[in-house]
Amino acid sequence: xxxxxAIILILFPIIGFVLIFSFPTKTLKAKTASPxxxxxxxxxxxxxxxxxxxxxxxQWYTDLLRLSPSQTITVDLLFGRRTIITANPExxxxxxxxxxxNFPKGKPFTDLLGDLLGGGIFNSDGELWSxxxxxxxxxxxxxxxxxxxxxxxxxxxxxRLIPVLSSAVDCGETVDFQEVLxxxxxxxxxxxxxxxxxxxxxxxxxxxxxxxxxxxxAEISARRATEPVYAVWKVKRFLNVGSEKRLxxxxxxxxxxxxxxxxxxxxxxxxxxxVSDKQDLLxxxxxxxxxxxxxxxSVISFIMAGRDTTSAxxxxxxxxxxxxxxxxxxxxxELRNKGSLGLGFEDLREMSYTKAxxxxxxxxxxxxxxxxxxxxxxxxxxxxxxxxxxxxxxxxPYGMGRMEKVWGKDWDEFKPNRWFEEEPSYGxxxxxxxxxxxxxxxxxxxxxxCIGKEMAFTQMKYVVGSVLSRFKIxxxxxxxxVFVPLLTxxxxxxxxxxxxxxxxxxxMYI
Ligand code: HEM
Numbered sequence: 001x002x003x004x005x006a007i008i009l010i011l012f013p014i015i016g017f018v019l020i021f022s023f024p025t026k027t028l029k030a031k032t033a034s035p036x037x038x039x040x041x042x043x044x045x046x047x048x049x050x051x052x053x054x055x056x057x058x059q060w061y062t063d064l065l066r067l068s069p070s071q072t073i074t075v076d077l078l079f080g081r082r083t084i085i086t087a088n089p090e091x092x093x094x095x096x097x098x099x100x101x102n103f104p105k106g107k108p109f110t111d112l113l114g115d116l117l118g119g120g121i122f123n124s125d126g127e128l129w130s131x132x133x134x135x136x137x138x139x140x141x142x143x144x145x146x147x148x149x150x151x152x153x154x155x156x157x158x159x160r161l162i163p164v165l166s167s168a169v170d171c172g173e174t175v176d177f178q179e180v181l182x183x184x185x186x187x188x189x190x191x192x193x194x195x196x197x198x199x200x201x202x203x204x205x206x207x208x209x210x211x212x213x214x215x216x217x218a219e220i221s222a223r224r225a226t227e228p229v230y231a232v233w234k235v236k237r238f239l240n241v242g243s244e245k246r247l248x249x250x251x252x253x254x255x256x257x258x259x260x261x262x263x264x265x266x267x268x269x270x271x272x273x274x275v276s277d278k279q280d281l282l283x284x285x286x287x288x289x290x291x292x293x294x295x296x297x298s299v300i301s302f303i304m305a306g307r308d309t310t311s312a313x314x315x316x317x318x319x320x321x322x323x324x325x326x327x328x329x330x331x332x333x334e335l336r337n338k339g340s341l342g343l344g345f346e347d348l349r350e351m352s353y354t355k356a357x358x359x360x361x362x363x364x365x366x367x368x369x370x371x372x373x374x375x376x377x378x379x380x381x382x383x384x385x386x387x388x389x390x391x392x393x394x395x396x397p398y399g400m401g402r403m404e405k406v407w408g409k410d411w412d413e414f415k416p417n418r419w420f421e422e423e424p425s426y427g428x429x430x431x432x433x434x435x436x437x438x439x440x441x442x443x444x445x446x447x448x449x450c451i452g453k454e455m456a457f458t459q460m461k462y463v464v465g466s467v468l469s470r471f472k473i474x475x476x477x478x479x480x481x482v483f484v485p486l487l488t489x490x491x492x493x494x495x496x497x498x499x500x501x502x503x504x505x506x507x508m509y510i
Contacts, residue, residue, distance in 0.1 A: 058485055061085055062399040070383035071403055083392040087399040090382040093438040095393055097446035106374025112224045116217045116251050120301030132298055139284050140451055148279040149455055150345055152191045157466045160201040165471055168499050174476055176494035181311035186211055189306040193299045195280030196261050213253035220247040222487035258296050308488040309367040310456050315495050317361035318473050320414050335469045348461045352432050356419035358460050363401040366442045369485040370396045397442050472500040
């Protein structure tokens with residue numbers, strides 16, 4: 001086996017080199033728009049251009065989409081799957097809603113995450129997806145889940161997040177705020193999904209093995225998609241070498257740990273258990289009679305979907321606020337009118353300015369930068385772009401948030417006011433605009449819209465409000481941070497900050 005590994009490892013780059021350089025490649029070529037010709041740009045055979053831009057795909061695609069008359073491009077790579085990338089809201093509506101059944105995630109996508117997520121809701125199509133969606137949607141509309149989640153948030157913020165930040169103030173430490181928010185979100189999503197507390201917000205303790213395993217598994221699974229030749233990761237997986245070997249080990253840790261938690265939960269449910277033990281998603285799925293493996297896949301999907309998304313959005317918002325004092329002051333004004341005993345559920349509903357800030361941060365830095373489906377049959381997008389069965393079709397929230405045609409000339413400004421019907425003025429209750437989810441598909445849209453959207457806003461408003469009313473967050477470095485996409489986006493190198501206590505803290509709330 002060792003010998004075989006060595007032979008393939010030597011042969012693979014050679015074969016790759018020959019494949020890439022033995023075919024003529026063309027650089028970007030614009031097609032003239034006409035009714036019979038799609039109004040999209042086409043990149044033909046340009047594996048070299050792809051490779052050259054591999055480290056800056058977000059920017060490359062965004063620039064090309066701006067040049068395209070209908071904000072749609074077609075990438076045709078030699079040996080690769082044809083990919084259509086769109087930032088056009090009408091196309092997005094067609095893909096995510098109007099012709100939803102023609103755009104499943106598809107096997108090429110579910111293969112990438114299949115080892116980790118199995119047939120969980122996040123990684124399935126058809127009947128397998130639909131039955132999980134029905135059950136989960138039912139649970140997510142239940143008041144009991146909302147109350148349970150809010151209680152978890154309150155505990156995690158009051159007993160862990162605030163003390164961690166207070167101690168950083170007292171010691172004058174520099175803190176990686178992205179890491180703090182990630183650990184916070186992991187605790188919350190595990191408590192909601194599994195009824196299990198990983199207790200990882202304590203920065204003095206090493207990151208728990210399960211958290212590390214989730215990080216490794218998510219990162220390597222996502223990197224599979226960026227291999228220029230799709231088969232590379234499959235060969236590595238077959239041989240169990242390199243990153244695929246690390247992935248296999250990480251997935252084993254995740255599966256074993258979650259299975260152990262499920263067995264313990266089943267035992268506690270069998271013997272009656274405490275009622276508070278039964279409010280998490282795991283207990284709800286077990287009560288619905290699903291098998292152990294199906295439940296395991298489902299809860300892992302929820303953890304994956306809910307763990308880094310909220311922390312990514314908040315990390316970027318805190319950075320944007322540090323650059324926009326006037327916006328931060330307006331959030332503080334909104335908080336000033338809230339009760340003295342901490343934020344309540346009703347207070348959160350009224351925090352429309354904070355919600356606008358979150359939306360504006362996610363417009364520029366969406367936690368899920370792009371997302372792909374695969375055409376089940378030939379089709380034509382509303383802008384005239386033809387699709388063949390099997391084509392990869394990507395809608396692109398990152399590019400959409402940066403299109404003048406979608407957001408106007410001031411698209412690059414951080415302007416929460418754009419989310420209101422009218423400029424909010426002091427003393428009046430601002431009304432949020434209803435913005436099409438196909439223009440802002442940060443939570444996806446249509447039948448597969450993010451199931452945790454409301455939970456996410458509750459969590460983010462609660463954290464932003466609780467932190468800002470007590471502390472000023474000051475980045476130690478003034479450079480613009482780098483946005484890294486992967487499965488969920490993050491800030492390269494984290495967000496290193498100093499934290500100051502606000503003087504008026506006591507007069508706001510505890
Ligand atoms: C800012 C926070 C969040 C953002 C931006 C976000 C975004 C998204 C997006 C873009 C999708 C579609 C992904 C795809 O189909 O490939 C999705 C799906 C999903 N999200 Fe979220 N999400 C967030 C928070 C959460 C939270 C907190 C949870 C739950 C704990 C959650 C649960 C899910 C689930 C279960 C799905 C799969 C839905 C389905 O396929 O039917 N999300 N989310």
